[in-house]
Amino acid sequence: MSAGAKSRVVVVAEHSQGRLSPVNWELMACAGQMARVLGLEVAAAVLGQGVEPLAGEIAQRTGVKVWAVEVEGMAAFHGEAQRLALAQLLPAWRAQAVVGAHSTSGLDWAPGLAARLEAAYLPGVEGLSAGPEGPRFSRTAHYGKVREELAPTAWPLVLTVQPGTFPAAPPGEAGHGEVEVVRLPAPPCRSQLLEVVDGAGTDAGLGRAKVVVAAGRGVGQAENLELLRRLAGLFSSAALAGSRPVCDLGWLGYGHQVGLTGATVSPSLYIACGISGARQHTVGMQGSGFIVAISNDPQAAIFNLADVCIVEDLTVLIPALLEQASGYSDPASLQGDLPGRPG
Amino acid sequence: MRILVCIKQVWEPESLFDLQGTELRPRPPLRRKVGSYDELALEEALRLKDRLPRTNLTVLSVGPPPVVDVLRRALGMGADRAVHILAPDQPPPRPATLAAWIAAWAQGQNFDLILTGVMSEDAMQGAVGPMLAAHLGWPPVTSVVSLKVDGHALAVEREMEGGRRQRLALPLPALLTVQSGPNQPRYPTLSNLLRAKKTTPLTVDAAGLAAPPDREKVVALTPPEKRRAGLVLEGSAAQKAERLLAMLRERALL
Numbered sequence: 001m002s003a004g005a006k007s008r009v010v011v012v013a014e015h016s017q018g019r020l021s022p023v024n025w026e027l028m029a030c031a032g033q034m035a036r037v038l039g040l041e042v043a044a045a046v047l048g049q050g051v052e053p054l055a056g057e058i059a060q061r062t063g064v065k066v067w068a069v070e071v072e073g074m075a076a077f078h079g080e081a082q083r084l085a086l087a088q089l090l091p092a093w094r095a096q097a098v099v100g101a102h103s104t105s106g107l108d109w110a111p112g113l114a115a116r117l118e119a120a121y122l123p124g125v126e127g128l129s130a131g132p133e134g135p136r137f138s139r140t141a142h143y144g145k146v147r148e149e150l151a152p153t154a155w156p157l158v159l160t161v162q163p164g165t166f167p168a169a170p171p172g173e174a175g176h177g178e179v180e181v182v183r184l185p186a187p188p189c190r191s192q193l194l195e196v197v198d199g200a201g202t203d204a205g206l207g208r209a210k211v212v213v214a215a216g217r218g219v220g221q222a223e224n225l226e227l228l229r230r231l232a233g234l235f236s237s238a239a240l241a242g243s244r245p246v247c248d249l250g251w252l253g254y255g256h257q258v259g260l261t262g263a264t265v266s267p268s269l270y271i272a273c274g275i276s277g278a279r280q281h282t283v284g285m286q287g288s289g290f291i292v293a294i295s296n297d298p299q300a301a302i303f304n305l306a307d308v309c310i311v312e313d314l315t316v317l318i319p320a321l322l323e324q325a326s327g328y329s330d331p332a333s334l335q336g337d338l339p340g341r342p343g
Numbered sequence: 344m345r346i347l348v349c350i351k352q353v354w355e356p357e358s359l360f361d362l363q364g365t366e367l368r369p370r371p372p373l374r375r376k377v378g379s380y381d382e383l384a385l386e387e388a389l390r391l392k393d394r395l396p397r398t399n400l401t402v403l404s405v406g407p408p409p410v411v412d413v414l415r416r417a418l419g420m421g422a423d424r425a426v427h428i429l430a431p432d433q434p435p436p437r438p439a440t441l442a443a444w445i446a447a448w449a450q451g452q453n454f455d456l457i458l459t460g461v462m463s464e465d466a467m468q469g470a471v472g473p474m475l476a477a478h479l480g481w482p483p484v485t486s487v488v489s490l491k492v493d494g495h496a497l498a499v500e501r502e503m504e505g506g507r508r509q510r511l512a513l514p515l516p517a518l519l520t521v522q523s524g525p526n527q528p529r530y531p532t533l534s535n536l537l538r539a540k541k542t543t544p545l546t547v548d549a550a551g552l553a554a555p556p557d558r559e560k561v562v563a564l565t566p567p568e569k570r571r572a573g574l575v576l577e578g579s580a581a582q583k584a585e586r587l588l589a590m591l592r593e594r595a596l597l
Contacts (some may be wrong), residue, residue, distance in 0.1 A: 016507075076509075077503075077509075078509075079483075079484070079485065080482050080483075103504060104485070104486050104501070104502065104503045104504055105503065107461075107462075107469045107473075107485055107486070108473070108483075108484075108485045108486070108501075110473075111438070111468075111469065111470040111471075111472075111473035111474050111477075112473040112474065112476060112477040112483060114439070114470075114474070115439060115442065115473070115474040115477035115478065116477050118555065118558070119558065120558035120559045121438065121439065121470055121474075121558070121559065122559060123438075123468045123469065123470055124467065124468065131562065136562060136563075140567055141465075141466055141467075141564075142360070142367055142465050142466065143356050143464070143465050144467075144567070145360075145567065146362065146367060146564050146565070146566070146567065147563075147564070147565045147566065147567045147568065148561055148563070148564055149561070149562050149563040149564075149565075150559045150560065150561055150562070151559065151560050151562045152558060152559050153556075153557060153558055153559060153560055154556075154558035154559075189482070190481075190482040190513055190514060190517075191482045191484060191511050191512070191513035191517075192511060192512045192513065193509060193510075193511055194510040194511060194512055195509075195510050196503075196507060196508070196509050196510075197500075197507065197508045197509075197510065198506075198507055199505050199506025199507050199508070211596070234597065235596075235597065244523060245379075245523065248523045248524060248525060248527075249527070250525060254506065257506075260504065261502055261503070261504060261505070261506060261522075262505070262506065263505075268596060269591070269596045276356055278467065279467065280467070286570075290594060290596060291571060292587065292591075297356075297357045298359075299359055299360070301567065303573060303575075304567045304568065304569050304570060304571075304573065305569075305570045305571055306571055306573055307571045307572050307573070307574065308572075308573075308574050308576060308587060308590060309573055309574065309575045309576070310575075310576050310583050310587065311575070312580055312583060313580075316580045317580050317583060317584060320580045320581050320583070320584035321584040321587065321588065323584075324581070324584050324585055324588055325588055325597070
């Protein structure tokens with residue numbers, strides 16, 4: 001490999017509405033590991049307008065050099081502007097590696113940048129190690145069921161980091177970071193960002209619930225959601241959630257969606273029912289206290305992050321749970337549901 | 344308007360498989376299908392074709408001969424023409440290679456719009472679309488949940504974290520990657536399927552298309568690390584239920 005001593009790994013920070021995203025500290029953690037393995041120097045860049053205070057925040061917390069790139073006309077994240085600006089600036093920054101988040105933003109600018117720079121592209125990186133012939137990056141592949149190790153064979157590298165996989169360094173004052181302001185005229189974009197509209201918001205009580213019962217496509221049909229509702233009913237503070245496909249199918253409203261483009265939850269107990277475990281979903285629930293996964297696919301990826309794995313048909317298992325739980329905790333409540341009760 | 348939709352053939356998500364070296368070997372029965380995001384991209388293209396009469400819709404897929412099955416299905420759903428870039432599936436081509444092949448063929452075909460899924464359903468890299476756009480010098484917009492065509496202008500919405508949306512305007516030609524939404528893909532019609540049966544897709548051998556050397560190499564495939572205890576409950580459904588309830592009570596979760 002050809003990385004010289006002064007070459008850099010540059011983290012491209014995510015921010016919106018004047019705030020840095022928490023994922024940036026995970027990107028910095030990944031860059032820190034890369035710096036050690038590859039002998040690079042860590043730096044960061046924040047692109048947009050009025051980004052100098054954000055660059056200052058990164059410099060203060062991590063002690064690295066940060067470029068505050070004031071891009072004319074880029075009032076909010078705009079993938080095309082970001083990609084063009086980075087393509088212009090990176091060579092002068094001696095960037096051997098560029099690190100972004102595996103987010104809807106990172107996925108908008110990073111692959112095209114890699115193509116433009118003729119760089120190796122490593123998407124959704126979850127770990128790295130030093131191999132005999134250079135660094136190896138790991139990610140999950142094939143429906144999240146396989147761990148794939150990639151070795152770059154060209155430089156520079158463009159990688160996106162899977163959120164929730166590199167532990168962020170605790171906040172502190174590393175001090176002595178340096179902020180350099182760069183002013184860039186508006187890049188020659190063909191697309192024009194008109195506005196950013198807030199999401200409909202999630203108010204399915206997901207954030208407050210101590211227990212979340214979540215449905216995936218493996219639930220099979222909308223009617224089976226009733227079983228999940230009754231399962232949720234066993235707990236005093238429970239909410240029903242769904243993966244994106246379940247919400248797309250209209251089985252649950254989008255307010256119930258957990259995952260990359262939905263809510264992030266961390267209840268005490270998460271019961272995943274018929275959920276495959278694709279990363280887009282698991283980033284939204286992997287911080288849950290105790291995870292139970294029920295699926296009839298024995299190789300489902302969800303089992304790799306569950307505390308308890310149950311390979312079973314939901315329509316058999318949940319009725320068994322309901323029957324035993326009712327019989328155990330409060331036989332009267334089951335009686336109460338029986339038709340023909342006198343009175 | 345000339346539209347190209349790029350689709351990938353994937354195995355059914357529940358298909359079992361074995362790992363052999365850096366190769367993933369499916370266990371029979373082999374069940375293949377169109378990746379779900381790509382199928383939604385095709386549905387968006389068909390909706391445009393429904394609205395804009397003089398639209399010609401080409402569907403393209405890269406892979407070994409069985410790929411013809413997903414192309415036929417796309418024709419059955421209403422695509423006008425199918426293109427098969429014939430390439431081996433082992434080792435799986437890298438995203439940059441796929442983008443270069445498709446660009447090499449699509450250049451000079453005068454497409455106005457290229458659609459594909461926001462990512463493949465199985466590999467989930469989301470790279471081929473934006474890389475293809477880079478080859479063509481077109482602006483990509485990823486994760487699109489709404490699109491409108493007005494003459495040579497496109498109005499799109501793309502979805503971001505937490506359901507936030509960006510509205511963008513851009514001129515044709517353009518490349519969009521489609522995120523899932525309430526629209527569900529249509530079923531093929533019998534008449535289209537009969538037509539598809541008689542249609543032979545245009546086959547282009549990837550060996551004749553220019554692509555850069557690989558810039559990454561898959562050096563290992565292993566089962567994913569277990570990030571938690573992953574205790575597997577055994578026995579009958581009733582026994583599993585009993586065990587789970589006991590565990591939840593031990594932890595004061597129930």
